[in-house]
Amino acid sequence: MKEFDKDKIQQAVTMILEAIGEDPTREGLLDTPKRVAKMYEEVFQGLNQDPKDHFATIFGEDHEELVLVKDIPFYSMCEHHLVPFFGVAHIGYIPRGGKVTGLSKLARAVEAVTRRPQLQERITSHVANSLVETLDPHGVIVVVEAEHMCMTMRGVKKPGSKTVTSAVRGVFANDAAARSEVLGLIRS
Numbered sequence: 001m002k003e004f005d006k007d008k009i010q011q012a013v014t015m016i017l018e019a020i021g022e023d024p025t026r027e028g029l030l031d032t033p034k035r036v037a038k039m040y041e042e043v044f045q046g047l048n049q050d051p052k053d054h055f056a057t058i059f060g061e062d063h064e065e066l067v068l069v070k071d072i073p074f075y076s077m078c079e080h081h082l083v084p085f086f087g088v089a090h091i092g093y094i095p096r097g098g099k100v101t102g103l104s105k106l107a108r109a110v111e112a113v114t115r116r117p118q119l120q121e122r123i124t125s126h127v128a129n130s131l132v133e134t135l136d137p138h139g140v141i142v143v144v145e146a147e148h149m150c151m152t153m154r155g156v157k158k159p160g161s162k163t164v165t166s167a168v169r170g171v172f173a174n175d176a177a178a179r180s181e182v183l184g185l186i187r188s
């Protein structure tokens with residue numbers, strides 16, 4: 001695991017402030033490099049986590065029907081511009097062989113993959129693949145809806161535009177009826 005280097009971030013933030021023509025020694029900015037370093041440590045803490053570790057809590061519950069946790073809010077950082085993108089994730093799976101994980105662990109997995117420089121597609125497939133690899137369920141569906149600030153506050157400037165990504169595995173990939181049922185539940 002690579003150490004989180006707060007000092008380096010502070011130096012970098014001071015340099016950015018200087019580069020934009022600000023005075024890093026003026027009162028309002030004095031603690032800014034320290035604050036940004038603390039904030040980055042928080043928003044990038046997922047870099048030290050593997051979402052699969054969260055699925056280690058497995059209950060031997062005999063339920064081979066849909067489990068869906070929807071509207072899990074998240075904040076992430078666009079890896080191209082280092083500005084936030086945020087929204088909700090929906091995770092559904094059909095357990096196999098009694099392998100059911102804790103509901104909160106699905107939300108913890110979302111935290112682990114969103115708290116790092118990211119792409120929305122990668123968040124979606126990383127969560128889906130982690131579930132497949134640890135629980136070996138009959139099927140997994142992950143849908144992520146997000147607003148990207150790099151598309152709203154800058155660049156193309158399209159506030160309100162939403163990006164939706166999905167990853168489907170197993171029965172949800174092979175069975176259109178199962179997929180449309182779960183998508184209906186996500187929308188409802």
Ligand SMILES: Nc1nc2c(ncn2[C@@H]2O[C@H](COP(=O)(O)OP(=O)(O)OP(=O)(O)O)[C@@H](O)[C@H]2O)c(=O)[nH]1
Nearest residue numbers: 078079080085118119120121148150151154155156
């Ligand atoms: N596929 C994908 N693209 C993303 C994501 N977040 C940001 N982007 C896009 O990354 C692209 C980067 O494009 P570039 O042309 O390299 O950078 P840019 O000149 O800043 O692009 P503009 O945003 O169009 O001004 C942009 O089209 C962003 O909309 C994401 O999660 N997934």
Ligand SMILES: [Zn+2]
Nearest residue numbers: 078080081150
């Ligand atoms: Zn971006």
